[in-house]
Amino acid sequence: MTNEGKQEVIYRxxxxxxxxxxVNVVALLVLLMSGLQIFNAHPALYFGSKSNFDDPVMxxxxxxxxxxxxxxxxxxxxxxxTTNLFGLAYSPDGDYxxxxxxxxxxxxxxxxxxxxxxxxxxxxxLFVINGLVYLLYSLASGHLRRDLAPxxxxxxxxxxxxxxxxxxxxxQGEEAKRYNVLQKLAYLIVVLVLLPLMLLTGLAMSPGxxxxxxxxxxxxxGRQSARTIHFIAASGIVLFVxxxxxxxxxxxxxxxxxxMITGRYVIKLPEGQP
Amino acid sequence: MNTKPxxxxxxxxxxxxxxxxxxxxxxxxxxxxxxxxxxxxxxKAEILTKASQRTLVSPRALxxxxxxxxxxxxxxxxxxxxxxxxxxxxxxxxxxxxxKLKVRGLVGQPLELSLTELRAMPSRTQIxxxxxxxxxxxxxxWTGVPLKALLDKAELKPEARQIVFYCADDLxxxxxxxxxxxxxxxxxxAFHPQTILAYEMNGAPLPIPHGAPLRLRVExxxxxxxxxxxxxxxxxxxxxxxxGGHGGFWEDRGYEWYAGI
Numbered sequence: 001m002t003n004e005g006k007q008e009v010i011y012r013x014x015x016x017x018x019x020x021x022x023v024n025v026v027a028l029l030v031l032l033m034s035g036l037q038i039f040n041a042h043p044a045l046y047f048g049s050k051s052n053f054d055d056p057v058m059x060x061x062x063x064x065x066x067x068x069x070x071x072x073x074x075x076x077x078x079x080x081x082t083t084n085l086f087g088l089a090y091s092p093d094g095d096y097x098x099x100x101x102x103x104x105x106x107x108x109x110x111x112x113x114x115x116x117x118x119x120x121x122x123x124x125x126l127f128v129i130n131g132l133v134y135l136l137y138s139l140a141s142g143h144l145r146r147d148l149a150p151x152x153x154x155x156x157x158x159x160x161x162x163x164x165x166x167x168x169x170x171x172q173g174e175e176a177k178r179y180n181v182l183q184k185l186a187y188l189i190v191v192l193v194l195l196p197l198m199l200l201t202g203l204a205m206s207p208g209x210x211x212x213x214x215x216x217x218x219x220x221x222g223r224q225s226a227r228t229i230h231f232i233a234a235s236g237i238v239l240f241v242x243x244x245x246x247x248x249x250x251x252x253x254x255x256x257x258x259x260m261i262t263g264r265y266v267i268k269l270p271e272g273q274p
Numbered sequence: 275m276n277t278k279p280x281x282x283x284x285x286x287x288x289x290x291x292x293x294x295x296x297x298x299x300x301x302x303x304x305x306x307x308x309x310x311x312x313x314x315x316x317x318k319a320e321i322l323t324k325a326s327q328r329t330l331v332s333p334r335a336l337x338x339x340x341x342x343x344x345x346x347x348x349x350x351x352x353x354x355x356x357x358x359x360x361x362x363x364x365x366x367x368x369x370x371x372x373x374k375l376k377v378r379g380l381v382g383q384p385l386e387l388s389l390t391e392l393r394a395m396p397s398r399t400q401i402x403x404x405x406x407x408x409x410x411x412x413x414x415x416w417t418g419v420p421l422k423a424l425l426d427k428a429e430l431k432p433e434a435r436q437i438v439f440y441c442a443d444d445l446x447x448x449x450x451x452x453x454x455x456x457x458x459x460x461x462x463x464a465f466h467p468q469t470i471l472a473y474e475m476n477g478a479p480l481p482i483p484h485g486a487p488l489r490l491r492v493e494x495x496x497x498x499x500x501x502x503x504x505x506x507x508x509x510x511x512x513x514x515x516x517x518g519g520h521g522g523f524w525e526d527r528g529y530e531w532y533a534g535i
Contacts, residue, residue: 041408049403050346051410108307113407114528115307115316121535122319207405208534211494212331214338223403223411 010177012265017143020134021260027127028237030119031198033107035234036100037116043087043100045231049222057228060087060100069096124202131195138191147179148188154181170251173270186240194236201230324532331534333462337493340401345476346412349404351483354443354455357503362442369479370487375471379438379508382429389473389487395419395427398470406497407529416491418472422465425509434509437464438516439490442503445523457501458513458521458531459492468493471504496533498524 013021044059046052056074060082063072071087073080083090090096103109107119138144154161161181164170171180179187203209204216204226220226248256259265306312357363365373370389377385399417406412421437438458446453463469470491473480480486485502492499499522513519518526525531 038409042406042410044410046410049340049344049411050413051350053348053350053410112307112528114524117407117530118313118316118319118528119307121323121530122316125319125322203535205405206327206535207337207403207496208327208331208494211335211337212327217338223405227409 006269008267008269010265010267011263012259013263014137014141014143015263016134016137016141018260018263020130020137023126023130024134027123027130028241030107030123031127032234032238033105034116034119034123037106037108037111038113038120039231040100040106040111041113041116045228046224047221047228048224049217051224058231062088062096062098124199127195128199131199134191148184148191150181150184150188154184157181168250172268176267186243190237190240194233194240197233198230198237201226201233205230320530320532323530323535327532327534328462331494333466335494337402337468340403340413342401342415344413345401345415349412349414349475349484350406350410351481352406352408352497354445354502355483357443357482359442359444362503366482366486373487375488375504376506377424377428377509378506379510380431380434381425381509382431383427385424385428387424392419392471392473392488396423398467399474400468400470400491400493402468402491402493404497404500407524407533415474415476416470416472417474417477418470418488418491420467421469421471421490422467424471424507425464428509430509433511434461435511436460436509436513436521438508438510438513438521439501439504440506440508441501442505452517455501455503455523456517457490457499457523458510458516459490459495459499463492463495466492466494494534496535498522498529499533 043061044051044053044056046055047057057076059074061072061074062069063079064070069088070081071083071085071089073082073086085102086100088096088098089102099111103111106116108115135144138148158181165180165182170176200216201220203213204220205223210217210223216226217223220229255266374386374388375392377387396419397417398420399415401413401415404412404414425437436458439456441455441457443455444453445455459469468491471488472491473488475481475484480489485504488504489502490500490504510516513521520526521531522529
Protein backbone atom coordinates (compact mmCIF):
# COMPACT_ATOMS: atom_id res chain seq x y z
CA MET A 1 0.00 0.00 0.00
CA THR A 2 1.10 3.55 -0.63
CA ASN A 3 1.71 6.11 2.06
CA GLU A 4 -0.21 9.00 0.54
CA GLY A 5 -3.15 10.09 2.68
CA LYS A 6 -4.23 8.53 5.92
CA GLN A 7 -5.68 5.07 6.07
CA GLU A 8 -7.20 2.67 8.51
CA VAL A 9 -7.25 -1.12 8.37
CA ILE A 10 -10.48 -2.73 9.48
CA TYR A 11 -11.48 -6.36 9.87
CA ARG A 12 -14.25 -6.59 7.32
CA UNK A 13 -15.28 -10.21 6.76
CA UNK A 14 -15.53 -12.86 9.46
CA UNK A 15 -13.93 -16.27 8.94
CA UNK A 16 -17.31 -17.93 8.41
CA UNK A 17 -18.26 -15.43 5.70
CA UNK A 18 -14.90 -15.83 3.96
CA UNK A 19 -14.94 -19.64 3.95
CA UNK A 20 -18.58 -19.96 2.87
CA UNK A 21 -18.01 -17.31 0.18
CA UNK A 22 -15.21 -19.28 -1.50
CA VAL A 23 -16.94 -22.64 -1.12
CA ASN A 24 -19.92 -21.02 -2.81
CA VAL A 25 -17.73 -19.70 -5.64
CA VAL A 26 -16.54 -23.23 -6.42
CA ALA A 27 -19.98 -24.81 -5.95
CA LEU A 28 -21.79 -22.26 -8.13
CA LEU A 29 -19.18 -22.49 -10.91
CA VAL A 30 -19.48 -26.29 -11.05
CA LEU A 31 -23.28 -26.13 -10.74
CA LEU A 32 -23.50 -23.63 -13.60
CA MET A 33 -21.24 -25.58 -15.96
CA SER A 34 -22.71 -29.01 -15.15
CA GLY A 35 -26.18 -27.43 -15.33
CA LEU A 36 -25.47 -26.31 -18.89
CA GLN A 37 -24.35 -29.88 -19.69
CA ILE A 38 -27.71 -31.14 -18.37
CA PHE A 39 -29.59 -28.40 -20.25
CA ASN A 40 -27.84 -29.47 -23.47
CA ALA A 41 -29.47 -32.92 -23.22
CA HIS A 42 -32.72 -31.17 -24.19
CA PRO A 43 -31.98 -27.52 -24.96
CA ALA A 44 -35.54 -26.24 -24.74
CA LEU A 45 -37.71 -24.74 -21.99
CA TYR A 46 -41.47 -24.85 -21.46
CA PHE A 47 -44.15 -23.52 -19.14
CA GLY A 48 -46.63 -25.79 -17.35
CA SER A 49 -46.50 -29.42 -16.23
CA LYS A 50 -45.44 -30.99 -19.51
CA SER A 51 -43.31 -30.21 -22.55
CA ASN A 52 -45.30 -28.93 -25.52
CA PHE A 53 -42.54 -29.70 -27.99
CA ASP A 54 -44.09 -27.49 -30.70
CA ASP A 55 -44.32 -24.48 -28.44
CA PRO A 56 -41.19 -23.98 -26.33
CA VAL A 57 -40.67 -20.76 -24.39
CA MET A 58 -37.03 -20.98 -25.38
CA UNK A 59 -35.16 -23.45 -27.57
CA UNK A 60 -31.75 -23.82 -29.19
CA UNK A 61 -31.96 -25.96 -32.31
CA UNK A 62 -30.93 -26.40 -35.93
CA UNK A 63 -33.16 -25.06 -38.67
CA UNK A 64 -32.92 -25.30 -42.42
CA UNK A 65 -33.03 -22.09 -44.48
CA UNK A 66 -32.96 -23.19 -48.11
CA UNK A 67 -29.80 -25.25 -48.45
CA UNK A 68 -28.17 -23.84 -45.36
CA UNK A 69 -28.47 -25.33 -41.88
CA UNK A 70 -28.25 -22.72 -39.15
CA UNK A 71 -28.38 -22.70 -35.37
CA UNK A 72 -31.46 -20.89 -34.11
CA UNK A 73 -32.36 -19.68 -30.64
CA UNK A 74 -36.10 -19.22 -30.23
CA UNK A 75 -37.27 -16.96 -27.42
CA UNK A 76 -41.01 -16.38 -26.98
CA UNK A 77 -41.68 -16.97 -30.67
CA UNK A 78 -38.73 -14.95 -32.00
CA UNK A 79 -36.11 -16.83 -34.01
CA UNK A 80 -32.56 -15.50 -33.71
CA UNK A 81 -29.68 -16.86 -35.80
CA THR A 82 -27.09 -18.01 -33.27
CA THR A 83 -25.04 -20.32 -35.53
CA ASN A 84 -21.75 -21.35 -33.92
CA LEU A 85 -22.91 -19.99 -30.57
CA PHE A 86 -26.17 -21.73 -29.62
CA GLY A 87 -28.09 -24.50 -31.38
CA LEU A 88 -25.55 -25.61 -33.95
CA ALA A 89 -21.85 -25.15 -34.58
CA TYR A 90 -19.75 -25.70 -37.70
CA SER A 91 -16.31 -27.23 -37.47
CA PRO A 92 -13.51 -26.02 -39.80
CA ASP A 93 -14.09 -28.97 -42.17
CA GLY A 94 -17.68 -27.87 -42.80
CA ASP A 95 -19.31 -30.53 -40.62
CA TYR A 96 -21.74 -29.31 -38.03
CA UNK A 97 -22.72 -30.42 -34.56
CA UNK A 98 -26.11 -29.92 -32.94
CA UNK A 99 -25.88 -28.73 -29.37
CA UNK A 100 -27.26 -26.01 -27.07
CA UNK A 101 -24.46 -24.21 -25.27
CA UNK A 102 -20.84 -24.53 -26.51
CA UNK A 103 -18.93 -27.40 -24.92
CA UNK A 104 -16.34 -24.90 -23.69
CA UNK A 105 -18.76 -23.76 -20.96
CA UNK A 106 -20.09 -27.17 -19.91
CA UNK A 107 -18.82 -29.76 -17.46
CA UNK A 108 -17.62 -32.20 -18.73
CA UNK A 109 -16.48 -30.40 -21.87
CA UNK A 110 -18.09 -32.94 -24.20
CA UNK A 111 -21.56 -34.47 -24.36
CA UNK A 112 -21.87 -36.59 -21.20
CA UNK A 113 -25.18 -36.19 -19.37
CA UNK A 114 -24.53 -38.85 -16.70
CA UNK A 115 -21.23 -37.31 -15.59
CA UNK A 116 -22.77 -33.83 -15.73
CA UNK A 117 -25.49 -35.04 -13.36
CA UNK A 118 -22.90 -36.55 -11.00
CA UNK A 119 -21.07 -33.21 -10.79
CA UNK A 120 -24.32 -31.29 -10.43
CA UNK A 121 -25.78 -33.29 -7.55
CA UNK A 122 -22.52 -33.59 -5.62
CA UNK A 123 -21.98 -29.84 -5.73
CA UNK A 124 -25.68 -29.22 -5.11
CA UNK A 125 -25.21 -30.96 -1.77
CA LEU A 126 -22.09 -28.90 -1.07
CA PHE A 127 -24.02 -25.75 -2.00
CA VAL A 128 -26.94 -26.65 0.30
CA ILE A 129 -24.76 -27.54 3.30
CA ASN A 130 -22.59 -24.46 2.78
CA GLY A 131 -25.69 -22.28 2.41
CA LEU A 132 -27.18 -23.63 5.63
CA VAL A 133 -23.94 -22.96 7.52
CA TYR A 134 -23.90 -19.41 6.14
CA LEU A 135 -27.55 -18.71 6.98
CA LEU A 136 -27.33 -20.14 10.49
CA TYR A 137 -24.13 -18.18 11.15
CA SER A 138 -25.61 -14.99 9.68
CA LEU A 139 -28.72 -15.23 11.83
CA ALA A 140 -26.92 -16.21 15.03
CA SER A 141 -24.07 -13.68 14.73
CA GLY A 142 -26.28 -10.81 13.65
CA HIS A 143 -24.45 -10.51 10.30
CA LEU A 144 -27.76 -10.54 8.46
CA ARG A 145 -29.38 -7.88 10.67
CA ARG A 146 -26.29 -5.73 11.29
CA ASP A 147 -24.54 -5.81 7.90
CA LEU A 148 -27.15 -6.75 5.32
CA ALA A 149 -30.59 -5.48 6.33
CA PRO A 150 -31.00 -1.93 5.02
CA UNK A 151 -32.45 0.67 7.37
CA UNK A 152 -35.51 2.74 6.52
CA UNK A 153 -33.31 5.80 6.08
CA UNK A 154 -31.04 3.99 3.65
CA UNK A 155 -34.00 2.86 1.59
CA UNK A 156 -35.28 6.46 1.40
CA UNK A 157 -31.94 7.62 0.01
CA UNK A 158 -31.70 4.89 -2.62
CA UNK A 159 -32.01 7.49 -5.42
CA UNK A 160 -28.78 9.37 -4.61
CA UNK A 161 -27.03 6.06 -4.03
CA UNK A 162 -27.95 4.85 -7.53
CA UNK A 163 -26.69 8.15 -9.03
CA UNK A 164 -23.38 7.85 -7.17
CA UNK A 165 -22.96 4.26 -8.34
CA UNK A 166 -23.63 5.19 -11.95
CA UNK A 167 -20.91 7.87 -11.70
CA UNK A 168 -18.64 5.13 -10.23
CA UNK A 169 -18.16 7.22 -7.13
CA UNK A 170 -17.64 4.93 -4.17
CA UNK A 171 -18.01 5.79 -0.48
CA GLN A 172 -14.88 6.59 1.47
CA GLY A 173 -13.95 6.91 5.11
CA GLU A 174 -16.58 6.05 7.69
CA GLU A 175 -19.18 5.20 5.01
CA ALA A 176 -16.93 2.61 3.41
CA LYS A 177 -16.98 0.58 6.61
CA ARG A 178 -20.40 -0.81 5.80
CA TYR A 179 -22.21 -1.94 2.69
CA ASN A 180 -24.18 0.75 0.91
CA VAL A 181 -27.88 0.23 0.31
CA LEU A 182 -27.53 -1.10 -3.25
CA GLN A 183 -24.97 -3.65 -2.11
CA LYS A 184 -27.21 -4.71 0.75
CA LEU A 185 -30.20 -5.17 -1.55
CA ALA A 186 -28.18 -7.05 -4.17
CA TYR A 187 -26.71 -9.44 -1.60
CA LEU A 188 -30.08 -9.97 0.09
CA ILE A 189 -31.80 -10.74 -3.22
CA VAL A 190 -29.12 -13.30 -4.06
CA VAL A 191 -28.93 -14.87 -0.59
CA LEU A 192 -32.64 -14.88 0.28
CA VAL A 193 -34.32 -15.07 -3.14
CA LEU A 194 -32.20 -16.36 -6.05
CA LEU A 195 -30.18 -19.06 -4.28
CA PRO A 196 -33.17 -20.55 -2.36
CA LEU A 197 -35.13 -20.37 -5.63
CA MET A 198 -32.43 -22.47 -7.32
CA LEU A 199 -32.79 -25.12 -4.63
CA LEU A 200 -36.60 -25.15 -4.64
CA THR A 201 -36.95 -25.25 -8.44
CA GLY A 202 -34.28 -27.95 -8.51
CA LEU A 203 -36.26 -30.04 -6.02
CA ALA A 204 -39.47 -29.39 -7.97
CA MET A 205 -37.87 -31.18 -10.93
CA SER A 206 -37.43 -34.34 -8.80
CA PRO A 207 -40.25 -36.84 -9.34
CA GLY A 208 -39.43 -38.29 -5.92
CA UNK A 209 -39.73 -34.97 -4.07
CA UNK A 210 -42.86 -34.03 -6.05
CA UNK A 211 -44.62 -37.14 -4.69
CA UNK A 212 -43.84 -36.19 -1.07
CA UNK A 213 -44.23 -32.43 -1.46
CA UNK A 214 -46.79 -31.61 -4.19
CA UNK A 215 -46.67 -27.91 -3.23
CA UNK A 216 -43.35 -27.79 -5.08
CA UNK A 217 -45.33 -28.24 -8.30
CA UNK A 218 -48.08 -25.84 -7.21
CA UNK A 219 -45.85 -22.88 -6.33
CA UNK A 220 -44.01 -22.94 -9.66
CA UNK A 221 -46.92 -23.96 -11.90
CA GLY A 222 -45.66 -27.41 -12.89
CA ARG A 223 -42.38 -29.24 -13.39
CA GLN A 224 -41.52 -27.67 -16.75
CA SER A 225 -42.18 -24.19 -15.35
CA ALA A 226 -39.88 -25.04 -12.45
CA ARG A 227 -37.17 -26.04 -14.96
CA THR A 228 -37.62 -22.75 -16.82
CA ILE A 229 -37.49 -20.73 -13.57
CA HIS A 230 -34.36 -22.71 -12.57
CA PHE A 231 -32.75 -21.50 -15.81
CA ILE A 232 -33.91 -17.88 -15.36
CA ALA A 233 -32.75 -17.74 -11.72
CA ALA A 234 -29.38 -19.18 -12.76
CA SER A 235 -29.12 -16.44 -15.40
CA GLY A 236 -29.90 -13.93 -12.65
CA ILE A 237 -27.03 -15.27 -10.56
CA VAL A 238 -24.66 -15.07 -13.55
CA LEU A 239 -25.74 -11.46 -14.05
CA PHE A 240 -25.11 -10.73 -10.36
CA VAL A 241 -21.64 -12.32 -10.53
CA UNK A 242 -20.72 -10.23 -13.58
CA UNK A 243 -21.78 -6.99 -11.89
CA UNK A 244 -20.17 -8.10 -8.62
CA UNK A 245 -16.83 -8.79 -10.35
CA UNK A 246 -16.91 -5.47 -12.19
CA UNK A 247 -17.60 -3.65 -8.92
CA UNK A 248 -14.84 -5.57 -7.13
CA UNK A 249 -12.39 -4.64 -9.89
CA UNK A 250 -13.18 -0.93 -10.14
CA UNK A 251 -13.56 -0.24 -6.43
CA UNK A 252 -10.13 -1.52 -5.47
CA UNK A 253 -9.56 -5.05 -6.72
CA UNK A 254 -6.70 -6.06 -4.42
CA UNK A 255 -8.21 -4.47 -1.32
CA UNK A 256 -11.52 -6.24 -1.93
CA UNK A 257 -9.93 -9.56 -2.75
CA UNK A 258 -7.68 -9.43 0.30
CA UNK A 259 -10.60 -8.60 2.57
CA MET A 260 -12.38 -11.76 1.38
CA ILE A 261 -9.20 -13.83 1.97
CA THR A 262 -7.63 -12.41 5.17
CA GLY A 263 -10.51 -10.28 6.34
CA ARG A 264 -8.47 -7.05 6.37
CA TYR A 265 -9.77 -4.07 4.43
CA VAL A 266 -8.10 -0.69 4.04
CA ILE A 267 -10.22 2.42 4.42
CA LYS A 268 -8.80 5.63 3.01
CA LEU A 269 -9.60 8.53 5.29
CA PRO A 270 -10.45 11.80 3.59
CA GLU A 271 -8.10 14.76 4.19
CA GLY A 272 -8.64 16.59 7.43
CA GLN A 273 -9.96 13.64 9.37
CA PRO A 274 -8.02 12.41 12.36
CA MET B 275 22.41 -24.26 -6.14
CA ASN B 276 18.98 -22.86 -5.69
CA THR B 277 17.25 -21.56 -8.81
CA LYS B 278 13.70 -22.01 -7.58
CA PRO B 279 11.69 -18.94 -8.45
CA UNK B 280 10.21 -17.19 -5.48
CA UNK B 281 6.49 -17.72 -5.34
CA UNK B 282 4.85 -14.71 -3.78
CA UNK B 283 1.23 -14.56 -2.77
CA UNK B 284 0.01 -12.97 -5.97
CA UNK B 285 2.00 -15.36 -8.10
CA UNK B 286 0.61 -18.25 -6.14
CA UNK B 287 -2.91 -16.96 -6.54
CA UNK B 288 -2.49 -16.39 -10.27
CA UNK B 289 -1.10 -19.88 -10.74
CA UNK B 290 -3.88 -21.37 -8.65
CA UNK B 291 -6.52 -19.58 -10.71
CA UNK B 292 -4.88 -20.63 -13.95
CA UNK B 293 -4.70 -24.25 -12.82
CA UNK B 294 -8.30 -24.20 -11.62
CA UNK B 295 -9.60 -22.66 -14.82
CA UNK B 296 -7.61 -24.98 -17.06
CA UNK B 297 -8.99 -28.02 -15.25
CA UNK B 298 -12.53 -26.71 -15.20
CA UNK B 299 -12.74 -24.88 -18.50
CA UNK B 300 -12.06 -25.54 -22.12
CA UNK B 301 -12.41 -29.30 -22.25
CA UNK B 302 -9.35 -30.02 -20.12
CA UNK B 303 -11.73 -31.29 -17.46
CA UNK B 304 -12.15 -34.41 -19.59
CA UNK B 305 -9.32 -36.00 -17.67
CA UNK B 306 -10.67 -34.81 -14.31
CA UNK B 307 -14.13 -36.30 -14.96
CA UNK B 308 -12.50 -39.55 -16.08
CA UNK B 309 -10.32 -39.97 -12.98
CA UNK B 310 -11.55 -42.98 -10.97
CA UNK B 311 -11.05 -41.16 -7.66
CA UNK B 312 -13.12 -38.18 -8.89
CA UNK B 313 -15.87 -40.53 -10.03
CA UNK B 314 -15.80 -42.32 -6.69
CA UNK B 315 -16.22 -39.06 -4.78
CA UNK B 316 -18.92 -37.64 -7.07
CA UNK B 317 -20.87 -40.92 -6.95
CA LYS B 318 -21.21 -40.54 -3.15
CA ALA B 319 -23.87 -37.86 -3.66
CA GLU B 320 -26.31 -40.55 -4.82
CA ILE B 321 -26.16 -42.21 -1.37
CA LEU B 322 -27.06 -38.91 0.29
CA THR B 323 -29.82 -38.15 -2.23
CA LYS B 324 -31.38 -41.60 -1.90
CA ALA B 325 -31.20 -41.58 1.91
CA SER B 326 -32.71 -38.08 2.11
CA GLN B 327 -35.55 -38.81 -0.27
CA ARG B 328 -36.30 -42.11 1.47
CA THR B 329 -36.40 -40.20 4.78
CA LEU B 330 -38.30 -37.15 3.57
CA VAL B 331 -40.82 -38.91 1.32
CA SER B 332 -43.20 -41.53 2.69
CA PRO B 333 -42.91 -44.92 0.94
CA ARG B 334 -46.61 -44.62 0.17
CA ALA B 335 -46.65 -41.01 -1.05
CA LEU B 336 -48.28 -40.98 -4.48
CA UNK B 337 -46.98 -39.22 -7.55
CA UNK B 338 -49.38 -36.56 -8.74
CA UNK B 339 -52.13 -37.84 -11.02
CA UNK B 340 -53.46 -35.59 -13.78
CA UNK B 341 -56.75 -35.28 -15.66
CA UNK B 342 -57.64 -36.51 -19.16
CA UNK B 343 -57.24 -32.99 -20.57
CA UNK B 344 -53.61 -32.90 -19.41
CA UNK B 345 -52.59 -35.92 -21.55
CA UNK B 346 -49.78 -35.08 -24.01
CA UNK B 347 -50.86 -35.16 -27.67
CA UNK B 348 -47.31 -35.98 -28.67
CA UNK B 349 -45.79 -38.29 -26.03
CA UNK B 350 -42.14 -38.62 -26.93
CA UNK B 351 -40.84 -42.18 -27.32
CA UNK B 352 -37.20 -42.34 -26.24
CA UNK B 353 -34.51 -45.03 -26.21
CA UNK B 354 -35.55 -48.01 -28.36
CA UNK B 355 -38.69 -47.33 -30.38
CA UNK B 356 -38.80 -50.63 -32.23
CA UNK B 357 -37.08 -54.01 -32.18
CA UNK B 358 -35.66 -55.42 -35.34
CA UNK B 359 -35.35 -59.13 -34.58
CA UNK B 360 -37.35 -61.99 -36.08
CA UNK B 361 -38.60 -63.36 -32.78
CA UNK B 362 -40.05 -60.01 -31.69
CA UNK B 363 -41.45 -59.30 -35.18
CA UNK B 364 -43.29 -62.62 -35.09
CA UNK B 365 -44.72 -61.87 -31.63
CA UNK B 366 -45.81 -58.37 -32.68
CA UNK B 367 -47.39 -59.61 -35.95
CA UNK B 368 -49.70 -61.77 -33.89
CA UNK B 369 -50.65 -58.98 -31.46
CA UNK B 370 -48.43 -60.62 -28.80
CA UNK B 371 -50.97 -63.47 -28.44
CA UNK B 372 -48.09 -65.95 -28.21
CA UNK B 373 -46.05 -63.83 -25.80
CA LYS B 374 -45.72 -64.78 -22.14
CA LEU B 375 -44.24 -62.84 -19.24
CA LYS B 376 -41.92 -65.00 -17.15
CA VAL B 377 -41.55 -64.40 -13.40
CA ARG B 378 -38.53 -66.19 -11.96
CA GLY B 379 -35.87 -66.01 -9.26
CA LEU B 380 -36.56 -65.83 -5.54
CA VAL B 381 -40.24 -66.73 -5.80
CA GLY B 382 -42.14 -69.71 -4.45
CA GLN B 383 -44.28 -69.95 -7.57
CA PRO B 384 -42.57 -69.16 -10.91
CA LEU B 385 -45.10 -67.79 -13.39
CA GLU B 386 -45.68 -67.61 -17.11
CA LEU B 387 -48.53 -65.29 -17.96
CA SER B 388 -50.07 -64.29 -21.27
CA LEU B 389 -51.48 -60.81 -21.94
CA THR B 390 -54.99 -62.23 -21.50
CA GLU B 391 -54.03 -63.62 -18.09
CA LEU B 392 -52.40 -60.31 -17.08
CA ARG B 393 -55.52 -58.42 -18.15
CA ALA B 394 -57.63 -60.72 -15.99
CA MET B 395 -55.64 -59.72 -12.89
CA PRO B 396 -56.44 -56.65 -10.76
CA SER B 397 -55.62 -53.47 -12.70
CA ARG B 398 -54.85 -49.85 -11.99
CA THR B 399 -55.25 -46.87 -14.32
CA GLN B 400 -53.30 -43.67 -13.68
CA ILE B 401 -52.62 -40.43 -15.57
CA UNK B 402 -49.09 -39.49 -14.64
CA UNK B 403 -46.16 -37.35 -15.70
CA UNK B 404 -43.19 -39.05 -17.30
CA UNK B 405 -39.96 -37.16 -16.54
CA UNK B 406 -37.06 -37.97 -18.82
CA UNK B 407 -33.51 -37.66 -17.51
CA UNK B 408 -32.93 -35.31 -20.47
CA UNK B 409 -35.28 -32.77 -18.89
CA UNK B 410 -38.59 -33.01 -20.76
CA UNK B 411 -41.93 -34.25 -19.39
CA UNK B 412 -44.97 -35.85 -21.02
CA UNK B 413 -48.28 -36.89 -19.49
CA UNK B 414 -49.94 -40.19 -20.34
CA UNK B 415 -52.62 -42.58 -19.11
CA TRP B 416 -51.43 -46.03 -18.19
CA THR B 417 -53.35 -49.19 -17.35
CA GLY B 418 -51.71 -52.31 -16.02
CA VAL B 419 -51.19 -54.87 -13.29
CA PRO B 420 -49.82 -53.56 -9.98
CA LEU B 421 -46.41 -55.18 -9.61
CA LYS B 422 -47.33 -56.05 -6.03
CA ALA B 423 -50.23 -58.21 -7.23
CA LEU B 424 -47.88 -60.09 -9.52
CA LEU B 425 -45.23 -60.58 -6.83
CA ASP B 426 -47.90 -61.77 -4.38
CA LYS B 427 -49.15 -64.27 -6.94
CA ALA B 428 -45.58 -65.48 -7.47
CA GLU B 429 -45.09 -65.76 -3.68
CA LEU B 430 -42.03 -63.52 -3.40
CA LYS B 431 -39.51 -64.99 -0.96
CA PRO B 432 -38.43 -62.93 2.08
CA GLU B 433 -34.77 -62.93 0.99
CA ALA B 434 -35.62 -61.06 -2.24
CA ARG B 435 -34.31 -57.46 -2.22
CA GLN B 436 -34.63 -56.29 -5.80
CA ILE B 437 -36.80 -56.96 -8.81
CA VAL B 438 -34.98 -57.12 -12.15
CA PHE B 439 -36.72 -56.52 -15.49
CA TYR B 440 -35.19 -58.09 -18.61
CA CYS B 441 -36.22 -56.50 -21.89
CA ALA B 442 -36.24 -57.46 -25.56
CA ASP B 443 -34.58 -54.33 -26.95
CA ASP B 444 -30.88 -54.32 -27.80
CA LEU B 445 -30.24 -50.62 -27.06
CA UNK B 446 -26.50 -51.23 -26.75
CA UNK B 447 -26.53 -52.77 -30.25
CA UNK B 448 -24.09 -55.50 -29.23
CA UNK B 449 -26.23 -58.27 -30.72
CA UNK B 450 -26.07 -60.26 -27.47
CA UNK B 451 -27.46 -59.99 -23.96
CA UNK B 452 -24.81 -57.43 -22.89
CA UNK B 453 -26.52 -54.73 -24.96
CA UNK B 454 -30.05 -55.60 -23.97
CA UNK B 455 -32.02 -53.24 -21.81
CA UNK B 456 -32.64 -54.20 -18.22
CA UNK B 457 -33.59 -52.40 -15.03
CA UNK B 458 -34.01 -53.08 -11.35
CA UNK B 459 -35.98 -51.53 -8.50
CA UNK B 460 -36.00 -52.11 -4.74
CA UNK B 461 -38.94 -53.41 -2.79
CA UNK B 462 -40.15 -49.95 -1.66
CA UNK B 463 -40.80 -49.07 -5.29
CA ALA B 464 -41.88 -52.59 -6.26
CA PHE B 465 -44.68 -52.51 -3.65
CA HIS B 466 -45.70 -48.88 -4.32
CA PRO B 467 -49.35 -48.71 -5.39
CA GLN B 468 -48.52 -46.76 -8.57
CA THR B 469 -45.85 -49.23 -9.71
CA ILE B 470 -47.59 -51.14 -12.48
CA LEU B 471 -46.75 -53.23 -15.51
CA ALA B 472 -48.70 -51.35 -18.17
CA TYR B 473 -50.28 -53.04 -21.17
CA GLU B 474 -52.38 -50.01 -22.16
CA MET B 475 -51.46 -46.42 -22.92
CA ASN B 476 -54.11 -43.70 -23.31
CA GLY B 477 -56.86 -46.34 -23.47
CA ALA B 478 -55.34 -48.40 -26.32
CA PRO B 479 -53.00 -51.41 -26.34
CA LEU B 480 -49.47 -50.23 -25.54
CA PRO B 481 -47.88 -49.09 -28.86
CA ILE B 482 -44.54 -50.60 -29.90
CA PRO B 483 -42.58 -47.29 -29.60
CA HIS B 484 -43.68 -47.15 -25.95
CA GLY B 485 -42.67 -50.73 -25.15
CA ALA B 486 -45.32 -53.23 -26.26
CA PRO B 487 -46.43 -55.62 -25.02
CA LEU B 488 -45.57 -54.58 -21.44
CA ARG B 489 -43.68 -51.73 -19.78
CA LEU B 490 -42.90 -50.82 -16.22
CA ARG B 491 -44.19 -47.61 -14.62
CA VAL B 492 -42.27 -46.38 -11.53
CA GLU B 493 -43.89 -42.99 -11.15
CA UNK B 494 -41.57 -41.47 -8.55
CA UNK B 495 -38.43 -41.93 -10.62
CA UNK B 496 -37.06 -40.85 -13.99
CA UNK B 497 -38.03 -42.39 -17.32
CA UNK B 498 -35.05 -44.69 -17.73
CA UNK B 499 -36.21 -46.77 -14.74
CA UNK B 500 -39.42 -47.62 -16.62
CA UNK B 501 -38.22 -50.53 -18.71
CA UNK B 502 -40.06 -51.16 -21.98
CA UNK B 503 -40.53 -54.49 -23.87
CA UNK B 504 -40.41 -56.41 -20.56
CA UNK B 505 -39.99 -60.14 -21.21
CA UNK B 506 -38.89 -61.58 -17.90
CA UNK B 507 -38.94 -60.52 -14.26
CA UNK B 508 -36.52 -61.94 -11.74
CA UNK B 509 -36.51 -61.50 -7.96
CA UNK B 510 -32.94 -61.36 -6.65
CA UNK B 511 -31.08 -60.60 -3.43
CA UNK B 512 -28.68 -58.23 -5.23
CA UNK B 513 -27.72 -56.97 -8.67
CA UNK B 514 -23.91 -57.07 -8.34
CA UNK B 515 -23.62 -60.25 -10.39
CA UNK B 516 -25.90 -59.14 -13.21
CA UNK B 517 -24.24 -57.77 -16.39
CA GLY B 518 -22.38 -54.54 -15.53
CA GLY B 519 -23.33 -54.97 -11.87
CA HIS B 520 -25.00 -51.57 -11.40
CA GLY B 521 -28.59 -52.70 -11.74
CA GLY B 522 -29.54 -51.41 -15.17
CA PHE B 523 -28.56 -50.61 -18.74
CA TRP B 524 -28.04 -46.90 -18.07
CA GLU B 525 -26.71 -47.51 -14.56
CA ASP B 526 -23.93 -49.60 -16.13
CA ARG B 527 -23.20 -46.51 -18.26
CA GLY B 528 -22.82 -44.04 -15.39
CA TYR B 529 -26.39 -43.04 -14.49
CA GLU B 530 -27.68 -43.25 -10.91
CA TRP B 531 -29.51 -46.39 -9.79
CA TYR B 532 -31.68 -44.18 -7.60
CA ALA B 533 -33.36 -41.95 -10.18
CA GLY B 534 -35.61 -39.91 -7.89
CA ILE B 535 -34.09 -36.62 -9.09
